[in-house]
Amino acid sequence: MADTRGGSTLLKTEDWLAVWLGFLIIVLVLGGVRPDMPKFRWATDGGFAATVADQKPAVDKLAKDAEAKGEKDLAGAAAALAAAVGAGDRAAIGSAAKKLGEAAGKAQDAGLKKKGADLGKKIAGDAGAYVGKVFSGENIWKAVVLGVGYLIVSAIGIALMGGSVAKYVVGFPVVYALAWVAQLIAGNSTVNYWGIEYVIFALVIGLLISNTVGVPGWLKEGVRTEYFIKTGLVILGAGILFLEILQAGALGIIQALLVVSVIWYACFWLSRKMRVDDEF
Known part of the structure; x- marks a missing residue:
C-alpha cells in the first residue's frame, strides 16, 4: 500500500524503490561496474x-x-x-x-x-560445457561477488521501507542459493533444448518449499518476491531496445523520452477520468 505521508512515497514504497534500485543498477553498469557473470551452461x-x-x-x-x-x-x-x-x-x-x-x-x-x-x-x-566448470572455484566466486553486490544494493531499499536489514541479510543468501540451483538445472543442455527457462524451476522450488516444510519465519524477510520481480522488470524494460535507442543518437533519446512522457501522462489522465484507485 502506498504511503503518501510527508511525501515519502518516492523513497519508502516498494514500487518506487524497485524503480530506483533498477535505475541504480543500470547506472552502475553504464558506469563500468560490470562483474563477470557466472556460467550455468553444462551438458552430460x-x-x-x-x-x-x-x-x-x-x-x-x-x-x-x-x-x-x-x-x-x-x-x-x-x-x-x-x-x-x-x-x-x-x-x-x-x-x-x-x-x-x-x-x-x-x-x-x-x-x-x-x-x-x-x-x-x-x-x-x-x-x-562440463558440469565441473559450473562448480569450479572461479565460477562460484563470480556468483558470490554478484550476490554480495545485489545484497548491498537491495538492502538499501529494505532499510528505506522500514524492514529489518539484519533479517534480510540472513535470509537473502538462502533465496540467492535457491535461484542459483534453478539456474543450474536450467543450464543443462537437454533442458535448454526443450526451452524450459530457469524461472519455471524457481517457481517449482518455491512451491515445493511453501507447500511442504513451509517458509520459516527467519527466512521471510529475505523472500521479497514482489520487490525482486519489480526491480527485474525495471531492468528488463530498460534493456529492451536500449541499444537501438543509443544507436539512434540524441534524436532517438529525445524521441524515447517524449513517447514515455506522453504515454505516461495519457494513462494517468485516463485513470483519473475513470476514477481508478490510487493503489492501481
Missing part, C-alpha cells in the same frame, strides 16, 4: 552426443557447400569435424569445432563464413 556426455548428432547434417552440408565454392580450408575443417562427430570423442569434437571456427574466419564467402563460425562456436561451446 549423453546430452552432448545427442546435441552434436543433430548438428551432423549441418556440418556435412557445410563441407559440401564449402567444397563447391572452392573454400578448401573450410571444407577440410568441416570434414574433420564430421569425422570427429562420427568417432564420438567429446574432446576431439571440441578441438575440431574450434578449428572450424578459425577456418571460417578466413573464408571469403560471407554466407559460409557466418555458418561456419556459428556452427563451430556452438559445438565447441557445448563440448567444453
